[in-house]
Amino acid sequence: MRKMIEGSRAVAEAVGLCRPGVISAYPITPQTHIVEELSQMVADGEIDAEYVRVESEHSAASVCLGAVAAGSRAYSATTSQGLLLMIEVLYNIAGMRLPMVITGVNRAVSAPLNIWNDQQDTLAARDTGWIQLYAESSQECLDMHIQAYKIAEDDRVLLPVMVCMDGFILTHTYESVDMPTQEEVDRFLPPFDPLFKLDPADPVSLGAYAGPELYHEVRYIMHRDCLGAVEVVKEVAREFGEAFGRWDGDLIQPYRCDDAQTVLVAMGSVVGTLKEWADRHRARAEKVGVLKLRCYRPFPRDELREALCGVGNVVVLEKAVSMGAYGVLGAELRAALYGLPGAPAVASVVVGLGGRDVTMSTVDEACCRALAGETDFFAGLNAELLEER
């Protein structure tokens, strides 16, 4: 059913359609609307779930861990400081191979304090074992949540999924979305059937000690299964396309890349801006394209190598920086392309931190400087603020 709703509302409704058993969350701008909507829906009896109010995100994630361990489908949402607060639990959830879905609403991290969008927060969780999908639009975001449970609960995966959406840009804007019906989602997403769970009738311990004689293998298997999840992400995206008639790519989605000599690579809502930029430059007969990275973890190394082989210049626009090292996405893309004959030159351009708007002129600056040979830089800096600093 078509409706014009806030991105946060779209996510809440999509999560409701997935029939969660337990929702536990702590509010934080700009994720708050999602969990407020969900709590209202539970209170109104629209969702049959237990909503557990907690005193922090660390507890919210722990409640969700316990819920999934006991065999219930669980959900939470968080952002920035909240994500960082729950991060040890994120490692535990993934390490215990418990499937669940958390919405990571992208917001800059303190200090200094900033409530606006960038992707530093979810990228800080890139080593946890969580699968990470980045949404370009509200429609894609709501669709991703439905796919996320199916991916996570697949026996070949058994890893939690973080659906990442840009704070304010997607959460607080209104978009015309097609919301599936309960019947459609029930057909696509069967009830959670845990492979293992806590059950007094058949008691087990989950996530217990593993010494040096065992831990190395346990983590190898986890990494292997996370890498293998690329197949499941692709499968589920294809099945979703067949069931709901919408396709936003699986691991990556190329836009006008066929004969492109310069390709812009990015994740999240900024891809929409880049597509607009590409259209304007294509109208001037410039061979440019955009490659949306939709699935960041597992990192689709093979698909990126295939898509970018033979391209002259890749300009990565990224909303995070690994301080003292490099732009995160640029570094990982370079690593993925290592040794590929015909690999492009890759420029890593940090843009839009702390909600700094990424405009056409930001993208122009990024591409001009990249094509002039600069490899690692920030675009869109206000030179006045940098004087004598």
Next chain:
Amino acid sequence: MTAPPKQRRKPPLGIVARPGSSLLNKTGSWGILTPVFDCSKCKGCNTCEIICPEGCIRHLEKKQYEADIEFCKGCGLCAAACPADAIAMVSKQS
């Protein structure tokens, strides 16, 4: 006739632990001290039995307390708590 249930994978390595491991894991080897009970001083107050974090102190007779050395880690809480100073922590090497 219904199809047989689909064969699912086993849980990933190291994730699910069956109960009973505490019976096999003899934590007594961890300790370098061991408690020695002087029953002549014992008041039978049961503090040592209650305070032991491993639950390895018991008594079969009143004022006849002993520790299960297969599991006692030698933490010394019993000796520290005993109001009669009836427990001494002694090095296992002596």
